[in-house]
Amino acid sequence: MTGLAVKNLSFSYETSGPVFEDLSLDIPGGSIAAVSGPNGSGKTTLSRIISGVLSAKEGSSVSFEGREGFRPAAVFQDLNAQLLYENTREELEFFLKYSDGSPSGTPESLAEIYGFTDLLGKKSQHLSNGEKQRYIISVSSAFSGDRILVMDEPTAFLDAEAVAGLEKLLLRIKKEGYSVLIFGHVFKGLESAIDDFYRIEKGKLQKGGAPLPRAGLRFGKRKRGDLFLKTADLGFISGGTEILKGVNLNLYSGRIKALCGGNGCGKTTLAKFLAGIKEGHSGEIFLKDEKAGTGALRRSSFIILANPFNQLLHPTVRDNIKDLGMEPEILKKRLEELKLWEKLEIPVSRLSYGEMQKLLILCAVSKKTPLIIVDEPLLSLDPESERSVFEILDAYAAGGGSVLLISHREELVRGFCDEIYDLENGNEEDLGN
Structure with missing residues (x-):
């Protein structure tokens, strides 16, 4: 036919x-x-x-x-x-x-x-x-x-x-x-x-033939630092529907946590509250045992949303990285690892979805905020890029940063993260990687 x-x-x-x-x-x-x-x-x-x-x-x-x-x-x-x-x-x-x-x-x-x-x-x-x-x-x-x-x-x-x-x-x-x-x-x-x-x-x-199934990447166990952020009975109702209820989440310095759950359970909504870019929740959010408002949360975090199209504010790749403050040699090394070095003059509108994600990851670690939140970090990355991104985030956590990865692909983040929080049932698991 x-x-x-x-x-x-x-x-x-x-x-x-x-x-x-x-x-x-x-x-x-x-x-x-x-x-x-x-x-x-x-x-x-x-x-x-x-x-x-x-x-x-x-x-x-x-x-x-x-x-x-x-x-x-x-x-x-x-x-x-x-x-x-x-x-x-x-x-x-x-x-x-x-x-x-x-x-x-x-x-x-x-x-x-x-x-x-x-x-x-x-x-x-x-x-x-x-x-x-x-x-x-x-x-x-x-x-x-x-x-x-x-x-x-x-x-x-x-x-x-x-x-x-x-x-x-x-x-x-x-x-x-x-x-x-x-x-x-x-x-x-x-x-x-x-x-x-x-x-x-x-x-x-x-x-x-069909691409080979991906095996989750495995990284060594990280040392847990001090409690950086916690929520106390966080809840949210929208349009008469309860999106979040009784969320008690702890994020530690030096650790990477996965936030998992099915479609519509509120993962992205919770991430926006933690990053201070959304208001209206019940319960409290604390930064180092002090109640935190949206301003303090925004200053303490960098969030990469699952839709990166509106987060790259400058015309070209070079324009978006010129004020990152990284040493030129380190910046070049990172760009080469992420396969972006040869695309410095390309308009960001011409980047693939995965390339936009990688560029935002680089921007995030350069800002050196205590917390990085990445919504669906694996959705558009090829296997080589996936490893490069995970290595960058691993180095960030080793330097004392806290990372929250939001994903519905639990099987791929298990070997990389230190803990998993299941938003649908409130269970938390220490993976002991």
């Missing part, structure tokens, strides 16, 4: 060399392909070309069922940019009324079919990143103008239950004749739905 066909694709950005040269790819209807590759290899660029956001060079061809100008459904990593209405029900009603080729039914029936009844009617601002991603994937599948779906890191924010739901959805739309192209680093839980695996590197696309 004819599906997506990419022929002789070439593309270059104005300020750099070619990203692709004569790249070709065929995905028949009723099949799913996955594309992996290092950070900055062009995965997101390719997804945007196929989705019609970017235009390839003359002579390149991107077609679906033998015709160009098709209408793919696309799911990108900037989730907030893909939510058009404040309320999920209102958004569905709009799509049902105005989208060409809309499915028949009601918001309720679509939510039932695509598995997001629990999100129907919720305000977008109240959705967690995982819930946003699950909703956007479902709606994109339902309202695809043509039977083609392109997704960039679709499991980045999903917990195990949501990944299982995505796998079920993919198997269903594959039977309906969809061509699906998934870009990412991790495909765990989706293997049974994927037909072909590709790897893109240095502008070339090669077909191969």
Whole structure:
């Protein structure tokens, strides 16, 4: 069955060399392909070309069922940019009324079919990143103008239950004749739905086997310092829904703690309270046994949110690092380790999601705040970058800093962290690494 066909694709950005040269790819209807590759290899660029956001060079061809100008459904990593209405029900009603080729039914029936009844009617601002991603994937599948779906890191924010739901959805739309192209680093839980695996590197696309499963990195045990921050019965209610209840969390100098839990349990909300960028909680937050307001918390922490697009404030990589205060030799070494040294003049808007994360990690450790909070640090990193980032954070903790890593991928942070706090049940485990 004819599906997506990419022929002789070439593309270059104005300020750099070619990203692709004569790249070709065929995905028949009723099949799913996955594309992996290092950070900055062009995965997101390719997804945007196929989705019609970017235009390839003359002579390149991107077609679906033998015709160009098709209408793919696309799911990108900037989730907030893909939510058009404040309320999920209102958004569905709009799509049902105005989208060409809309499915028949009601918001309720679509939510039932695509598995997001629990999100129907919720305000977008109240959705967690995982819930946003699950909703956007479902709606994109339902309202695809043509039977083609392109997704960039679709499991980045999903917990195990949501990944299982995505796998079920993919198997269903594959039977309906969809061509699906998934870009990412991790495909765990989706293997049974994927037909072909590709790897893109240095502008070339090669077909191969599935990426090897990642083993969690293991680091030595760290010495626990003084108690730096603690919460006492922290709670939060939003829109009549209890998001946090009775959270008692301790963070120590020289230690790295993982904050885990399923989608929607309040991990990011708690992180924002700890960083002093959100107000309205009940209970107390203490810094070294003194009650702390938002100002003191902001001065004591650096938070890297799961969506890094709005945290890099200057145009280029060089502009963002010029005031870090690091010794030039050390700065160059870190940039080389993170594969950013050769991208100093590149606009940050052209960095991959993983490259943005790495740049923010470098900015965070240079500020030398007592606490660094990283929301989903692994979601867009290739294995080599993952190790480099962990080594930088390990050195920061060894120097007396405290790190809080927020992740739904507990299996990958277990070997790196000293403790895990499960936000859903309040249990804390000393890992003794």
